[in-house]
Every structure is written in C-alpha cells, then in structure tokens.
Amino acid sequence: MIRLTRRHLLAAPAVLAGAAAARSPLAQAAPLKIGVLVTLDGPFAASGQDGLRGLELALRAAGHSVAGRRIETVVGPTDARPDVALRQARKLIEQDRVDFIIGPLSGSEGIALRDYAKTIPDRTIINGSSAALETTFIDPAPNFFRFITHGLQWGAGLGEYVVRSKGWRRIATVAADYSFGHTNFMGFAIDFCRAGGDIVRRFWVPLGQADFGSVVAQLPDDVDAIYLGLGGSDAINFLNQYLQAGARMNFIGGSAMADQTILSSRGRAREALIGTPTSGMISDENPDPAWQGFVRAYREGFPEGQRFASPSFFATSYFIAARAALAALDAVRGDLSDGQRAFQRALASLVLDTPLGAIRLDENRQAIGPVFVSEVTQRADGALYNRMVRRIDDVNQTLGLPIEEFRALGLPGRDTPNCARLRRSG
Amino acid sequence: MTGFVQRRPIATLAIAVVVAFFAWLVLAPWPPAVTEVMGPKRVFLSAILSGVTLGALYFLVASGFTLIFGLMRNVNLAHGSLYLLGGYIGFEVADRTGSWLLAFPIVFVITALIGIVLQYVVFRRMEGEELRQTLVTIGLSIVLADLMLAIWGGRSYQILTPDFLSGPMELPLVTAVRPNGDFVYLRYPRVRIWILAAAIVLGIAMWLVINRTRIGMLIRAGVDDREMLAASGLPVQAVFVAVFAFGAGLAGIAGIVGGTFQSLSPGEDTRFLLASLVVVIVGGMGSITGAALGALIVGLTEQIGLTYAPTYSVVFTFLLMAAVLAFRPQGLMGRRL
Structure with missing residues (x-):
C-alpha cells in the first residue's frame, strides 16, 4: 500500500511534465538545471531568503522556462563561509549536474567561487550578490560573470x-x-x-x-x-x-x-x-519606472510578512543575475553544447535592462552600471x-x-x- | 599584607612604583614628552574608563556564571541565552512602561524563575554528569536562540537610556591645562559611570553576603565539599536553587545593561558566553573576587588594545587567557581543584 502511494508521488511530476510537453512541442528538450548558491544560515540567512525571492520573481516572469526548455532549480545552502560555498558548488556541479550556477551571496564566497570556476571551464557561474573587488579584478575567471556593481x-x-x-x-x-x-x-x-x-x-x-x-x-x-x-x-x-x-x-x-x-x-x-x-547599488525610493515596477512586482509576488517592505539589495542582485541568465539563454536558444561557449559569449556581450537601468560588462566580465x-x-x-x-x-x-x-x-x-x-x- | 611585604620586599617596591606611576598618569596633567609617546591624555583616560566600565558589564554576566560553577560544578552554557533574553525582555518593559529602572526587577524575577526551572528540570536530574549537562545546555542555548530569533527577529535593539543618565558628565580628572591656566576636565558618558558604580556596589554586596552571612557560609561550605554539607542535614538543594536563580537573574540584568550601552541582536548570547568563559578562566572558577579581577583585566585589555594596537586587539584577550592557562591554570584567584 505504502509502496503504491510512493510510486504515485514519483509519477506525478512526470505526468505534469508530459502535460506540459503536450502543450508545447519544443518543451521536449531536457529541462535546464540551475544551481543556486545562497546563504540560508548564519548572519545573512534573512538576506539569502530575500535573494531567493528575487530569483523566483525573474523565473516566474519567464514562466519557469526559456527557449522551450523547462527550468529546474537546485538550491545549495551556505552560511557565508567560503569553504562551505565551495563544497556546495562542487555538490551542485558534480552530484546534481546543474548546467550553471547563480550565486554566491557574500564577498569571500565570491573569491572562492572565482577560483573554482577556473577548474570547470565548461560550466558557467553568474554571481549572485557577492561584491568583493578581487573577484573580477585580480586574475578573473573567463566563465565567471557579475552583473552587479561591486563594493568599490x-x-x-x-x-x-x-x-x-x-x-x-x-x-x-x-x-x-x-x-x-x-x-x-x-x-x-x-x-x-x-x-x-x-x-x-x-x-x-x-x-x-x-x-x-x-x-x-x-x-x-x-x-x-x-x-x-x-x-x-x-x-x-x-x-x-x-x-x-x-x-x-x-x-x-x-x-x-x-x-x-x-x-x-x-x-x-x-x-x-x-x-x-x-x-x-540601489536606492529604495528611486523614481525610475523600471525600479518602481520591480518594487510593485516584488510586493505583489509575495504576501506581506513573508517579504521585506521593499526588495533588498540581495533580492535585486539575484533578480538581475537570473534575468541575465535568461536573456543569454534566449539569445542562444537554450543551447548549452560546446562547453557553453556560445552561452558565455552571449553573457559577455549582453546589454541588460534591469530595474536599475542598463548594465553591461567590461572585459573582466564585471558590471558597468x-x-x-x-x-x-x-x-x-x-x-x-x-x-x-x-x-x-x-x-x-x-x-x-x-x-x-x-x-x-x-x-x-x-x-x-x-x-x-x-x-x-x- | 604585611607578610607579603616582609617576604618579598623587592616585588612590593616594584608594584608600589607601578601603582604610583599609573596614579600619576591618571591624575596629573601630562607634560609634552609623555603626550608625544602616548598620544593625548584624553584618549588614554577614555581607554582606561571604557575598559573598566566594559569590565563592569562582564563582571555582571560572569559573576553568576562563576557562582553557579563554583557551587554546583556545572558549566551552564545557556548562560549567554539568559543574558540576551533578559535584554530583550528589558527592552519590552522599558519600551512599554517608559521606565528603564522598572525593567531591572521584572527581568531579574523572570530570568531567575527560568533559572529555577532549569535547575529543577534539567540539572537536578543529571547531577555530577558534566558532559551530559554541557551537551544539554548547548542544546538549550540553540533552542532559546531560535525562539528569540522567532520572537524578536534579526534586527538590533537598543534600550533607551533614561534622561537622567543620558549624555556626558565631567569627571574630576584633568586631561589638559589651557594656556590661561584653566583645567580641562574629562567628559565621559554618564550612563557608563553609573553602571560601573552599580557593579561595584553589587560586587561588594555579594562579597559581604558570601563572607559575612549564614547563607554565604552555606554556599562556601557547598563550594568546598558538597557531600559533607548534604550529610550534615542542611538543605543543599534549596541552596542550589537559590544560587542558580540569583546567577540567572544577574545574567538577565546584565542583558539590560548590555542593551543600553551596546545593543541586542542574535549572536550576542554566544559572544557574552565566550566573554564569561574568558573572564572566569582568567579570574579563577568559582571565585567572586576572581570574576571581578578577571572582568577588569579582560575589559581593560580589550579597550587599551583597541586604542593603541587596533590591528591586534582581537587576539589580546585570547593571549591573556592562554598566558593564564599556561602559568596559573587555576586562574588568578582560583584555588587548585
């Protein structure tokens, strides 16, 4: 009896996926897996949760799919320490076999991930909210992209x-x-x-x-x-x-x-x-309609009490990172073959419309914004x-x-x- | 005292010279040569006073900790949680009633009651099993920390300083002499001076109770030999409960003090637990005088370090602890167990 129930549960997502596939013939392509490195423990736990809300907003707007491929996310929780971030990143890449990583959240995690990125040239890391200068200034990794401005x-x-x-x-x-x-x-x-x-x-x-x-x-x-x-x-x-x-x-x-x-x-x-x-990087009362629209989407997207009064820097950063990933995936039609080279080129040449205004990358793949x-x-x-x-x-x-x-x-x-x-x- | 002087005349002379020099540094206006080496006198005096007042706060937290350990031999690792909880409750009371002073008795009673519950429900069941007690109290501190996070959230709280304590006061300590011959006196936050005074009064009262009263005699007897005390037919459990309640209440009050001149936020519990541990290791486990001395030294080390060597100030406290453990493992005032 129990076994039967479990099988039912296991079958459910497959049925749902099948239904989705029936609606759109393109969706037959394998789902896209995004690993999300985010701090969910320690002093930045609340910030990390807000980062996830930002990411969710971007994915929702895209209907959780891009170029006909369904998007799945796997969260790698950290506690803002670089060694934990590194371990989680390895787990995401090696065990969960994600296509690319969005994250991490804090400064020294970013530096650790820059070095890790060099060991996985066929995968891509799009920075979440970590904002240390060194990550994209000293010996940057060719497959590490940061679409937010940094502390300097x-x-x-x-x-x-x-x-x-x-x-x-x-x-x-x-x-x-x-x-x-x-x-x-x-x-x-x-x-x-x-x-x-x-x-x-x-x-x-x-x-x-x-x-x-x-x-x-x-x-x-x-x-x-x-x-x-x-x-x-x-x-x-x-x-x-x-x-x-x-x-x-x-x-x-x-x-x-x-x-x-x-x-x-x-x-x-x-x-x-x-x-x-x-x-x-942000100003709460920025009158720019793009920012106001983002704030409205954030407030409507999550019930009061389960969000901040206004999106934090972390929500904004993860939102921008997800938007960058979606835009580049769109540009290459979801094609991540050939060691993601086309995807990485698309990221590097993006001029991204964000709630803050247009953002592009410099030759170190660091945001100018x-x-x-x-x-x-x-x-x-x-x-x-x-x-x-x-x-x-x-x-x-x-x-x-x-x-x-x-x-x-x-x-x-x-x-x-x-x-x-x-x-x-x- | 006279015995020490006769046994060690040279050491006595050295100590007297150091004390005299220190007194001169504090009291006299500095000649330019000293200012050149040490910086302005105002900075030196502030570092000393900040150290002493920070020591007063540490003393409030650590004296309960050391008393409980000395008597019951249990290391209450949830002591920091009582500190933080006391601070939060103190904030609520002060915020709602507008009375800072009223927060003290209320918090003392509430945290003392929690202490009694802890002693009855937890410690009495595992008397003498140190490892179990340690693990259980670590568990309790984690549960309490999460409960407090759920209730008060992650933001910082400061308890409002009452009007009669806010702002600076002038202390009769000369920092400089103006060209026209006027003395410039040191201005220092009033609230810190009052808290220092309160800690000193409390420390003396505790010393008197322990050394001059019948209940103090019971406690001292308990520290020396618990079994003998129990065998003499005395209500040893009642003494334990009283001491635990008092120690917990002190930690709660310290929370109000800490919330007034620092702030309250998640993580302060472990910071103050660590501070108490360092204080009692330096001062000697189970000794009130030791806690006072340890707190004073730790506070001074922190603040003088921050003033004159900010880069290394973080390590000084631990160097101090390592030095004490290496040369006098029982602590400065502790007795060999």
Whole structure:
C-alpha cells in the first residue's frame, strides 16, 4: 500500500511534465538545471531568503522556462563561509549536474567561487550578490560573470557629493577592518580626494567590535564630518555610544551603514543618521519606472510578512543575475553544447535592462552600471529611508580612472588610497 | 599584607612604583614628552574608563556564571541565552512602561524563575554528569536562540537610556591645562559611570553576603565539599536553587545593561558566553573576587588594545587567557581543584 502511494508521488511530476510537453512541442528538450548558491544560515540567512525571492520573481516572469526548455532549480545552502560555498558548488556541479550556477551571496564566497570556476571551464557561474573587488579584478575567471556593481564602485559619486553639495572637506573615517570595509572605503576615498577633500585620520576597527568607547574618545572634533564604514550591529553600537558620549557631528555613511537593517532598528541610535549622505547599488525610493515596477512586482509576488517592505539589495542582485541568465539563454536558444561557449559569449556581450537601468560588462566580465547617492530621511510616520539625491550612470571598476593609474593606487587596504596624491592629480 | 611585604620586599617596591606611576598618569596633567609617546591624555583616560566600565558589564554576566560553577560544578552554557533574553525582555518593559529602572526587577524575577526551572528540570536530574549537562545546555542555548530569533527577529535593539543618565558628565580628572591656566576636565558618558558604580556596589554586596552571612557560609561550605554539607542535614538543594536563580537573574540584568550601552541582536548570547568563559578562566572558577579581577583585566585589555594596537586587539584577550592557562591554570584567584 505504502509502496503504491510512493510510486504515485514519483509519477506525478512526470505526468505534469508530459502535460506540459503536450502543450508545447519544443518543451521536449531536457529541462535546464540551475544551481543556486545562497546563504540560508548564519548572519545573512534573512538576506539569502530575500535573494531567493528575487530569483523566483525573474523565473516566474519567464514562466519557469526559456527557449522551450523547462527550468529546474537546485538550491545549495551556505552560511557565508567560503569553504562551505565551495563544497556546495562542487555538490551542485558534480552530484546534481546543474548546467550553471547563480550565486554566491557574500564577498569571500565570491573569491572562492572565482577560483573554482577556473577548474570547470565548461560550466558557467553568474554571481549572485557577492561584491568583493578581487573577484573580477585580480586574475578573473573567463566563465565567471557579475552583473552587479561591486563594493568599490558603490563609493562613486558620494565623495564628490559631500564636497560639492555639503561643503565637507576635512573628515575622519571609522571603518571595519576587513576586505569589504577597505574596498567600500577606497571607492568613497578616491572620489572624495579627487574632489579636493582631505582625510585627516583613519580608524580601522575589528569586525564585530561591540565597544567603541575608546574610538569615540579619539575622534577629532575639528573636522567637517566623519565617514562611517561599519555595518549591522557594529554600526548601531557605534552610534549608540557616540550619542552617549554627547558628541554631535555630521556623518557620511558607507554602503552598509544606511541600509534597512540599521534604519529599521529599534531605539534612538538610528536617529543620529538623519541627514547622512550614503551611496550604494540601489536606492529604495528611486523614481525610475523600471525600479518602481520591480518594487510593485516584488510586493505583489509575495504576501506581506513573508517579504521585506521593499526588495533588498540581495533580492535585486539575484533578480538581475537570473534575468541575465535568461536573456543569454534566449539569445542562444537554450543551447548549452560546446562547453557553453556560445552561452558565455552571449553573457559577455549582453546589454541588460534591469530595474536599475542598463548594465553591461567590461572585459573582466564585471558590471558597468549605475550607482545611487542617497540621504537618510525621516518619513512622516517616523520611519527612516534613503532619499535618492543623485544617480551616477556607467560607473566602471576603476571609477573612470585609466587602468594603470588605478592599479598604481594599490589594492584596497588600510592606507590606500593616498589622499594627498589623488588631490593633486584630481 | 604585611607578610607579603616582609617576604618579598623587592616585588612590593616594584608594584608600589607601578601603582604610583599609573596614579600619576591618571591624575596629573601630562607634560609634552609623555603626550608625544602616548598620544593625548584624553584618549588614554577614555581607554582606561571604557575598559573598566566594559569590565563592569562582564563582571555582571560572569559573576553568576562563576557562582553557579563554583557551587554546583556545572558549566551552564545557556548562560549567554539568559543574558540576551533578559535584554530583550528589558527592552519590552522599558519600551512599554517608559521606565528603564522598572525593567531591572521584572527581568531579574523572570530570568531567575527560568533559572529555577532549569535547575529543577534539567540539572537536578543529571547531577555530577558534566558532559551530559554541557551537551544539554548547548542544546538549550540553540533552542532559546531560535525562539528569540522567532520572537524578536534579526534586527538590533537598543534600550533607551533614561534622561537622567543620558549624555556626558565631567569627571574630576584633568586631561589638559589651557594656556590661561584653566583645567580641562574629562567628559565621559554618564550612563557608563553609573553602571560601573552599580557593579561595584553589587560586587561588594555579594562579597559581604558570601563572607559575612549564614547563607554565604552555606554556599562556601557547598563550594568546598558538597557531600559533607548534604550529610550534615542542611538543605543543599534549596541552596542550589537559590544560587542558580540569583546567577540567572544577574545574567538577565546584565542583558539590560548590555542593551543600553551596546545593543541586542542574535549572536550576542554566544559572544557574552565566550566573554564569561574568558573572564572566569582568567579570574579563577568559582571565585567572586576572581570574576571581578578577571572582568577588569579582560575589559581593560580589550579597550587599551583597541586604542593603541587596533590591528591586534582581537587576539589580546585570547593571549591573556592562554598566558593564564599556561602559568596559573587555576586562574588568578582560583584555588587548585
């Protein structure tokens, strides 16, 4: 009896597939298998779930099929650690035999996957939301594609904005001492120093630092503003202790500083951020109809309570990655033979229409696209959001600097870039 | 004290010189030469004060932990969960009633009750089985962490500082002298000073209870020899429950304090469990004075490290722990087991 039931269950998908095949003769081709690497455990678990929602939106819009081939997805859950991401990627490729991978979610996972990509030249990896510079700047893999801008590009425009519009020229910086902190800071600093700004002091604090008492005490008070390159609860702890010390200063927010995890936290600390300029890949209140349409689709696609108020950076990134894959598959009519060469060429030459605007890839297969400068603003109901103040289009990996000049600045680190030298050349 | 001076005159002299030099660093305005080497005095004093106040927070968490371990020999790895739970409940109380002070008794009672349940339902059934207790408490901490995630979600909470504690205060410590001869005094967050004062009062009260009262005598006897105490016909189980409830209540209160000058979010439970472990390893298992000393040293190490060597500040705490384990495995104030 039990066996019979199980057989029935097993047969069900085959029947459904048969029905689909009857409707469309093209669907007889084998289904396309996409492996999705996404973080579903640890600090980025909620972000990973939102990434999956973005992916689902893109697939739904395509009716879960492309060029007559049905699309199946296999999820490889990670916990944001590169070794776990690598193990899951291997499992997806070797055991589940997926055609290509969309993912991963976080920075160091991306670097691990870039190296793994080189060992599987006949498969393709389309980056999810990981945004480390190194992934597509140093020794990039020919079959690794990234359709979102990365942490260094996100600094674009912010530096110039604070110098020109706010008149803040002398600043001190407090940022997290790890790769994303360095990279995101460098993007801002290049822009800021070229616009004539001066960084008088840089503080680097370890990731996960909960007590900033002694850093707050060292902050100089003869500067125009303080750049904060912190994220998550580190950022909240800093603001909280900064307020308790009774100080008041203008802030400039890194890309992780003014996102919804901090803006929607409970307590008074977030209020210190009102009026803070920040920049990043998306802006919640972007008036562009493409973005508004995406936000509407996201809100209608998932019941309230099972989604965020507005799509996060992660949902947007996975949506864009899936859209890129679908567009390229369409271009090659679902044909992945010959070691996916045609598919990879199609990806490399895409000009993709995304909710953010047109995105294309450079010779390292890294996105050239828009970056948004916003200001943290309070709504009438007390909620904080990022009000878009500027949009910078076609930001590339070197922020418009010639590649040799960019390389001469050095890789992201505590002492790069040299502000005085940039100021002279800019 | 006099015995030590007579036995070790040179060491005494060295300690006296160090203490005097430190007192001079804290109290006197610095001459330019010192500022050149150490940076501004304001920064040095803030690092010291931040270290001491952070130590006060660690002491609140770790004293309950060490008391429970000393008496019952069980390592309660769910102690960090009690801290975080206390913080969340404290936030709810303070948010709804608008009274920060009211949160303390309520949280103390609730977490103490949870402690009593834990002792009755879990620990009493597996007395003396350390491995089982450890595994069960790890399991409990995971369950509690997920329950808290389900209720309060992944975002961060800060408990609002009440008005009478917000903002900075001037301390009678001179940081610099203005050219016109005025002294510049150190400004420091008021709430941290008050929490330090409260921790000191609490520490002294605990020391008095343990060393000067009958219940303290029972606890000390229990720490030394549980079986003998039980054999003397004393209500050893009642003492256990009381101590467990008190330790759990302290962890809950520490959650409010932590939520006020840091923040509450998933993961803080394990961070504070780790901090308590380091504190009691440095200070010595089962000793209140040890917990105070350990918390002070760990807090100072963290903050001075962050100020003067931020790159390596993460490792200092663990170097300290390794050093203590290597040279004095029972901890600074601990007795050999």
